[in-house]
């Protein structure tokens with residue numbers, strides 16, 4: 001059993017998550033090896049060199065270069081971990097947008113607020129409408145600017161729905177304080193920093209339903225800031241997406257001026 | 265046990281002594297309260313820091329109740345401390361609310377770090393032991409030293425007094441990130457009475473205190489070393505304090521700046537850390553000038569924050585590395601490489617800070633830099649801990665009370681250090697960042713690690729301070745249960761963290777729990793599997809509180825009733841603090857000692873006794889000394 005499984009890591013649902021788990025396992029094997037080595041040495045010493053067993057201490061102690069070998073070993077393993085896993089795989093997360101683009105990803109804006117998440121979908125034109133905090137109101141809680149033609153088919157959702165086996169780019173943002181959008185089964189998270197939109201991407205490989213964690217202290221309701229996410233089969237997603245877009249177009253399209261004049 | 269064990273107690277001509285004032289009697293207030301004697305100040309620091317630690321521990325016990333039993337009111341045995349008015353304000357139907365938890369959590373962290381561990385390690389041990397170990401009569405600036413203590417106390421009281429004001433204490437984590445911290449307590453009309461503001465004022469005072477202390481330590485160690493105390497004859501303890509001093513000196517100013525800037529954001533409506541366009545439910549569009557950067561605060565905070573963890577750790581290393589040679593009866597193995605390691609550690613600790621910010625949207629280049637430095641810093645840490653371990657080899661180990669704590673320190677700190685390794689990697693942090701794995705990791709370092717080192721230190725130097733030993737029996741009653749409880753508390757945190765439990769949840773994950781048996785909610789089910797560990801950990805924490813009583817009893821009763829020491833050097837140790845009378849008077853040494861050799865000359869083949877103190881004059885038979893003696897004669901500065 002791998003160390004991460006032993007410690008209770010939940011199953012992985014994303015294409016890159018296996019690499020994360022693998023790295024966690026490799027590091028833990030290394031830690032276990034070091035710890036077991038140290039501990040065996042430690043217990044041997046405290047028994048063997050207890051003053052009743054060893055009345056006269058040695059001035060020199062260990063003379064071998066064991067510890068230098070150990071240190072060099074540690075450096076080598078750490079170098080392998082960095083060069084073999086950490087650098088390239090992190091670059092794939094944050095420095096790879098051209099290729100991600102080619103995967104034709106779904107895009108969703110994720111907006112955190114005290115204490116919940118709202119999801120902004122671009123609609124069928126795949127373009128997000130402008131937003132402006134001045135426009136935030138009871139019916140428009142993201143402040144979407146409906147004078148922008150790109151906004152007309154935009155819709156919002158209280159739950160994140162994504163199709164399986166297709167890359168997703170989530171643009172993480174916030175209206176108020178710092179939050180963090182953390183999908184544990186997808187092995188991905190990103191801080192939501194006020195004033196910024198930070199993309200994070202992953203590809204779900206299995207359908208699921210899960211809670212999403214807010215992983216940055218954001219106030220008294222932080223522990224209850226539970227997000228919801230569903231990964232569904234592609235056709236199911238498409239039907240949902242289409243119906244949402246259509247109803248958004250219906251409500252958001254500019255009404256003919258005549259109607260406006262009848263209701264002063 | 266030959267002539268070495270006698271200290272330098274004969275009285276000496278007055279011209280030789282550094283202080284004339286240590287002859288006339290000082291009044292109680294001058295002697296114990298407004299003292300300029302580094303030893304008294306050290307004790308003041310120690311008692312104050314231990315009290316704050318107890319307070320921080322109590323806050324944590326309340327938090328642990330809320331985590332384990334979020335739906336049950338706080339039981340009487342914990343809540344009796346609160347007045348009715350306080351309960352009405354901060355508890356809801358007797359239960360801890362999210363707001364109250366955040367307040368306790370933020371203050372637990374702040375108190376433990378800034379008011380507990382740092383003052384205990386640097387303020388208490390550093391102050392008491394450092395001048396003695398380098399043979400100095402006092403710190404270089406005794407009045408600065410006194411000022412440092414009083415500013416610290418004032419800072420602590422300012423911070424903690426906020427518990428009694430309407431708005432309560434700070435509640436935005438010990439990290440105090442803007443804009444959360446900027447908004448918190450914004451409704452309070454007089455901002456100077458808001459906990460969030462007082463936290464900043466307190467912090468600025470604490471930093472000022474630390475800066476005064478660090479300047480003092482650095483000057484003392486550089487200038488007041490006694491004749492013969494060359495750099496490489498300084499005990500590792502002194503090296504650690506020197507590096508700690510530099511860390512405080514260089515790392516704290518950015519946070520002081522950040523603290524003042526955040527204070528201005530609160531009281532002068534500046535926007536250093538507040539961006540434009542923030543919209544909160546309660547306030548609507550925030551009325552700010554805006555344009556500030558929340559990430560700037562994080563950078564400034566962690567530029568202090570990471571060196572700070574070494575400020576916590578090095579004094580514990582310092583204590584343990586004195587106790588091990590004295591109780592293994594052999595030199596500290598690899599003294600030189602330990603010294604170089606601690607210097608490298610100190611330097612590298614300034615270039616790793618952003619590993620606390622991996623999830624803020626860091627690109628590949630920056631993260632490559634910080635991952636590399638973070639991994640590099642593990643190397644000197646491994647060198648130090650390995651040297652401590654190897655020091656045991658070939659020893660003749662006496663399991664004295666300080667030694668059992670020092671021994672337990674090694675594997676416990678080992679777990680803490682090793683669990684830091686996965687957190688060094690950005691990729692692994694995609695899963696582990698801000699989970700209980702992190703809480704488990706750093707608590708293994710600070711609680712069964714650093715605190716054990718400090719318990720060891722207290723037991724080790726207590727006979728010098730009081731002339732009496734602490735009780736062995738009480739110590740066993742304290743040690744073993746504490747060791748077990750620590751692991752009961754912190755190991756399950758690693759498990760929960762791996763399962764994805766996140767920190768700062770006042771209800772311990774209750775909100776994420778899937779209650780239905782047929783639930784398909786992946787994370788909800790994971791939480792359901794691991795949530796019961798909360799009860800185990802909390803029980804461990806409360807049980808551990810009980811066993812601390814033995815320590816408190818031991819600490820105070822041994823002062824009067826402990827077994828008396830029969831010599832000024834009761835552990836047959838080699839460093840200069842044992843050359844003083846017991847307890848050392850104002851001015852410390854009755855005759856200025858001379859240092860003839862390195863700090864850990866135990867079990868030398870050319871010597872009958874199993875220790876040869878630094879201050880013992882070389883005899884012809886001390887063949888290993890000769891080279892050093894002639895070198896010393898050549899370079900003696902008179």
Ligand code: HEM
Pocket residue numbers: 324327328369370372373374376377381436437438439576703707710711715753766767768769770805
């Ligand atoms: C010895 C027993 C201790 C126990 C059982 C304990 C327990 C805890 C718990 C339960 C939390 C809250 C976790 C959360 O809700 O996120 C916490 C947070 C923390 N503790 Fe401790 N703690 C102990 C000692 C210490 C010590 C000695 C330090 C010294 C540095 C310390 C520093 C912190 C810090 C910095 C935090 C983070 C606070 C924050 O989230 O802002 N703790 N501790």
Ligand SMILES: [Cu+2]
Pocket residue numbers: 112113115178179180214215216217218222225
């Ligand atoms: Cu949040």
Ligand SMILES: [Cu+2]
Pocket residue numbers: 569570573616617619620
């Ligand atoms: Cu750090």
